[in-house]
Amino acid sequence: xxxxxxxxxxRTARELIGRDxxxxxxxxxxxxxxxxxxxxxxxxxxxxxxxxxxxxxxERQIIVAIPVQRDNGELxxxxxxxxxxxxxxxxxxxxxxxxxxxxxxxxxxxAAWMTWKCAVVxxxxxxxxxxxxxxxxxxxxxxxxxxTRRYTAALIDTLGPDSDIPAPDINTNERVxxxxxDTYSMHMRHSVTSVVTxxxxxxxxxxxxxxxxxxxxxxxxxxxxxxxxxxxxxxKVAIQGFGNVGSVAGELLEQEGLTVVAISDKTGGxxxxxxxxxxxxxxxxxxxxxxxxxxxxxxxxxxELLELDVDVLLPAAVENMITRKNADRIKAKIICEGxxxxxTPGADKILDEKGIFVIPDILANAGGVTxxxxxxxxxxxxxxxxxxxxxxxxxxxxxxxxxxxxxxAKRHDVNMRTAAYMLxxxxxxxxxRLRGIYA
Numbered sequence: 170x171x172x173x174x175x176x177x178x179x180r181t182a183r184e185l186i187g188r189d190x191x192x193x194x195x196x197x198x199x200x201x202x203x204x205x206x207x208x209x210x211x212x213x214x215x216x217x218x219x220x221x222x223x224x225x226x227x228e229r230q231i232i233v234a235i236p237v238q239r240d241n242g243e244l245x246x247x248x249x250x251x252x253x254x255x256x257x258x259x260x261x262x263x264x265x266x267x268x269x270x271x272x273x274x275x276x277x278x279x280a281a282w283m284t285w286k287c288a289v290v291x292x293x294x295x296x297x298x299x300x301x302x303x304x305x306x307x308x309x310x311x312x313x314x315x316x317t318r319r320y321t322a323a324l325i326d327t328l329g330p331d332s333d334i335p336a337p338d339i340n341t342n343e344r345v346x347x348x349x350x351d352t353y354s355m356h357m358r359h360s361v362t363s364v365v366t367x368x369x370x371x372x373x374x375x376x377x378x379x380x381x382x383x384x385x386x387x388x389x390x391x392x393x394x395x396x397x398x399x400x401x402x403x404x405k406v407a408i409q410g411f412g413n414v415g416s417v418a419g420e421l422l423e424q425e426g427l428t429v430v431a432i433s434d435k436t437g438g439x440x441x442x443x444x445x446x447x448x449x450x451x452x453x454x455x456x457x458x459x460x461x462x463x464x465x466x467x468x469x470x471x472x473e474l475l476e477l478d479v480d481v482l483l484p485a486a487v488e489n490m491i492t493r494k495n496a497d498r499i500k501a502k503i504i505c506e507g508x509x510x511x512x513t514p515g516a517d518k519i520l521d522e523k524g525i526f527v528i529p530d531i532l533a534n535a536g537g538v539t540x541x542x543x544x545x546x547x548x549x550x551x552x553x554x555x556x557x558x559x560x561x562x563x564x565x566x567x568x569x570x571x572x573x574x575x576x577x578a579k580r581h582d583v584n585m586r587t588a589a590y591m592l593x594x595x596x597x598x599x600x601x602r603l604r605g606i607y608a
Contacts, residue, residue, distance in 0.1 A: 199278035205514035210590035229253040233323035237315045249320045254280035254296040257600045261297035264338030269304040286531040288593035290570045292542040305340045321352040330363035337367040363548035366541035375544035377559035383417025385536020392571040402426035405479040410486030414507045419447045438474040439466035484511035506530035529586035
């Protein structure tokens with residue numbers, strides 16, 4: 170197929186969904202950011218325009234109203250989303266977040282990212298994502314439970330171990346997954362542990378699940394350092410976002426001999442050139458909830474943390490942290506994207522020109538969905554693995570996936586992000602070709 174036909178196909182697909190502007194100009198829109206990378210990979214793959222349309226469009230976009238009685242007796246109505254992007258390779262898989270600022274475009278982007286993420290690590294899932302527009306910090310535990318159960322009931326025909334499998338995400342946790350599993354099971358009239366992952370171990374959760382995303386970040390960082398011929402011991406790391414992913418990655422990297430010199434959360438950041446002992450910072454958070462006031466490092470802003478002169482930068486907070494506005498000031502040799510979409514398309518070119526090795530989100534943080542897959546397998550089999558087995562199998566998959574992406578990057582002379590998209594999209598497209606289109 171010639172490039173003129175491909176360009177027409179990409180343009181037509183964009184117009185069909187009302188997006189005829191340059192996606193790089195919309196740095197604050199995660200769906201546009203994801204599509205910008207999609208377009209680049211599709212062009213390099215010489216992907217058929219019809220297949221481009223199939224891979225672009227979510228299979229289902231669901232918006233539900235969630236009426237909930239508050240503790241004071243008042244009735245409130247929240248909005249819930251669930252997007253199933255692509256189920257060609259298997260059941261759709263993706264987390265549920267509770268966030269006051271979440272949008273449908275964001276959920277669509279995250280669902281597509283899940284499709285590519287599952288394909289990159291070659292597990293038999295497609296991508297999904299869900300959200301409830303709410304501020305969980307102002308809801309009581311009882312109100313959160315009502316929101317969760319009503320949201321689950323509204324999606325009861327979509328959810329299922331063979332169709333759509335949720336997991337925790339921002340502001341959701343094991344307890345929320347337990348409520349979803351129980352609500353679904355009540356409707357099915359028997360316990361269905363495999364309908365969600367990220368559950369308590371007592372309910373069929375997997376050992377090693379909580380640490381999985383951070384562990385995946387550690388594994389790919391090690392692989393990148395080896396590839397670049399850089400040492401582990403003494404390598405300096407800055408971590409933006411010291412939640413579950415960032416803190417676990419920090420602990421594990423520290424154990425491997427790297428030095429964490431900067432950390433941050435939403436209250437701000439802290440820097441110590443001699444290193445921050447991760448366990449000490451976590452102890453402070455357990456006592457004070459946030460990093461604010463941490464005494465053993467100098468305060469810095471989240472923006473300043475991104476621009477520190479370190480070897481490894483691990484953005485593990487939210488989307489759109491590295492943009493065209495600050496990319497030229499990034500000094501790290503390696504960026505390991507622990508968050509989803511922390512770097513915008515506009516920043517990619519600048520980072521490339523600076524020679525920064527970026528481990529893209531759909532590879533870097535795929536440890537979580539990989540162990541979610543392990544949990545689903547264990548639930549289905551009714552046989553549970555030791556933590557050592559989980560870690561061993563996670564290491565094998567993430568290391569192999571890193572090498573797969575690196576091989577594509579070398580073969581096509583592209584960066585790791587483009588290579589990851591190319592690998593993932595070709596795997597999904599190959600299944601579509603084999604299955605054909607049902608008419």
